[in-house]
Amino acid sequence: MIKTDLHEDGILILTLTENRLDAANTPQFRELVIEQLKNGLSRIVLNMHTVQFVDSSGLGGLVSILKRIGPMGDLVLVGLAPNVLKTFTLTRMDRVFSIAPDVDAALKQLQD
Amino acid sequence: MPYQQIKEAIPFKSPPAENLHVIVADDDPLQVEYIAALLQGMGFRCTKCLDSESVLGFIQDTDAALLICDIEMPGLNGLEITAKIRSSSVDRYIYIILVTARNIEGDYEAGLAAGADDFMLKPITPALFSIRVNVARRILNYQSELVQKTNSLMKANQNLQQDLLAAGKAQQAILPQKGLNSRFYEVTHIFEPSHYVSGDTYNFFLLDHECIGFYAVDVAGHGVRAALLAATVSHIVDQELFNSMTFDSSVTDYSPAKLAGELNRRFCISNAADHIAYFTMICGILDPIKQKLTYCQSGHPRPLHITKSGKNYWLGEGGFPIGLFEQSEYTNQCCDFAPGDRLIVHSDGITEAMNSELVSYGEQRLLKLMLRLPEDGLEDLSNILINNLQHWTCEQELRDDISMIIFDYKSNCHD
Known part of the structure; x- marks a missing residue:
């Protein structure tokens, strides 16, 4: 479901391998990410390039991860498909989450 | 239990x-x-x-x-x-x-x-x-x-189903029982839970000066958990609360954004950290004298406005859902809504219904269907919509709850 990659500078790159994030897989996804947060890493790039659809449960899961990371950490989303971006715009989540076009841009954003 | x-x-x-x-x-x-x-x-x-x-x-x-x-x-x-x-x-x-x-x-x-x-x-x-x-x-x-064991599981399953069936009936009972037919407007609505109970809810009221107030809510997720929150919203937002929360005495006009803000404040407080319960909403007021629709869109799918002459618009640029962030701000949007116009409010169970190739039903197909609706009445709306979705998904069962409200400003009301 998730591939984990620890980048230099202690930035964690998580790559989702699902094609949708919905009521069925969001609880497990959330648990996996929060497990990673317990290691003390709080700067995270979440690569969602395989995800074609995010439903309301998926969105709730992402927000709960964002809240868990808290103001001391940082989360950047990468690879949002047009359909997913539409959901983000409709719910204004594009103004809540940091979104970058690719992993390099996200890393640069987090390193600055 | x-x-x-x-x-x-x-x-x-x-x-x-x-x-x-x-x-x-x-x-x-x-x-x-x-x-x-x-x-x-x-x-x-x-x-x-x-x-x-x-x-x-x-x-x-x-x-x-x-x-x-x-x-x-x-x-x-x-x-x-x-x-x-x-x-x-x-x-x-x-x-x-x-x-x-x-x-x-x-x-x-x-x-x-x-x-x-x-x-x-x-x-x-x-x-x-x-x-x-x-x-x-x-x-x-x-x-x-x-x-x-099989027998007792079957019995337990039967009990659960009966419980859900009863819950579904209870939920139907708190929704508007029929449409609304006022001097200026006619309101039609449909409600289809995907599995006994629904995370969708809505209501509409005849307010002062022949205005119509309405809201439609879609709780994130579906099933019993979503239905409980949907029922709570239905009970909280009755005509009295709707009226007092949407009326802004400072400008002596309706402000649906005020209602959205108040609900957001209430539901953010009650949220647990590990499970975020939230909902999307659209609420609005139709004013027949000003021939105007004022609405606040809180992450709900865009409503469709079809004018008397057949022009169509998807309304709104989105907004924060209710219950996610305390600091979310809500704004009102306005558009003309004249005699002969139609407003279609729907939940995402319709537009997000997916076929086997993961393609959503989408706004364009819904628009086409809405433009083809029979001229002489909407009695068959529910069947038309569900048949279309079943045809699209190639599945008998709905994956998500479905609701739709159609508001028609009567063409002949000023005669």
């Missing part, structure tokens, strides 16, 4: 061995008496049979669960009796042990292939016999435990 029922209803005990009823079949009366004596010595009930016809009769008419049958019988032989029992519709599992005096190669395989469970060669020795019969008893005990 259903869970309690499941736990109590499953006894993890085996039925007592004395209850086992065995049919012994052999055309040799001496052999029958011998085996029957061994079984009785083990404490089992026995029925003795000397011919194949009465074996089948006893299987039908008694509660026998174990058959010990000689292969060489006149009439149907043991293999044929076995095959007959296996192909019949006996209401329980019959454990079959075939017995033979002839050591013919292939008998063993043929017996198992016909459906026998075990095979014994004569002469039968008491020690081995009792071990084989105990194996049979053990397997029959597993079998009857399985049947009991």
Whole structure:
């Protein structure tokens, strides 16, 4: 479901391998990410390039991860498909989450 | 409580061995008496049979669960009796042990292939016999435990379904029972839960000066959890609250954004950190005198506005859902809404319905369908919509809850 990659500078790159994030897989996804947060890493790039659809449960899961990371950490989303971006715009989540076009841009954003 | 029922209803005990009823079949009366004596010595009930016809009769008419049958019988032989029992519709599992005096190669395989469970060669020795019969008893005990568990699970499942069915009815009862037909507007609505209960809810009210107020809510997720929150919203947002929360006395006008802000404040407080319950909403007011729609869109799918002349617009640029962030701000949006115009408010269960290639039904297909609706009335709206979605997804069952409200500003109301 998730591939984990620890980048230099202690930035964690998580790559989702699902094609949708919905009521069925969001609880497990959330648990996996929060497990990673317990290691003390709080700067995270979440690569969602395989995800074609995010439903309301998926969105709730992402927000709960964002809240868990808290103001001391940082989360950047990468690879949002047009359909997913539409959901983000409709719910204004594009103004809540940091979104970058690719992993390099996200890393640069987090390193600055 | 259903869970309690499941736990109590499953006894993890085996039925007592004395209850086992065995049919012994052999055309040799001496052999029958011998085996029957061994079984009785083990404490089992026995029925003795000397011919194949009465074996089948006893299987039908008694509660026998174990058959010990000689292969060489006149009439149907043991293999044929076995095959007959296996192909019949006996209401329980019959454990079959075939017995033979002839050591013919292939008998063993043929017996198992016909459906026998075990095979014994004569002469039968008491020690081995009792071990084989105990194996049979053990397997029959597993079998009857399985049947009991299945029955109690079915019963528990039935209770759950009845509960859900009742909850679904209760939920239907708090929704508007019929449409609304005022001097200026006609309101039609449909509500289809995906599974008994729904995370969708809505209401509409006739307010002062012939205005119509409405809201539609879609709770994130579906099923019972979402339905509980949906029901809570329905109860909180009644006509009185709607009226007082949306009326902004400072500008003596309606402000649906005020209602959204207040609900957001209330629902953010009650949210747990590990599970965020939130909903999307659209609420608005139709004013027939100003011929205007004022609405606040809180993450809900864009409503569709079709004008009298057939022009169409998807309204709104989005907004924060309710219950996610305390600091979310909500704004009002406005558009003209004149006689002959139609407003279609829908939940994302329609536009996000997916086909097998993961393509959503989408706004464009919904628009096409809405432009094709019959001119003479919307009685069939529910069927039309559901048939279309079923056709799109190629599935009978809806994956998500569906709701739609259609507001028509009557063309002839100013005559």
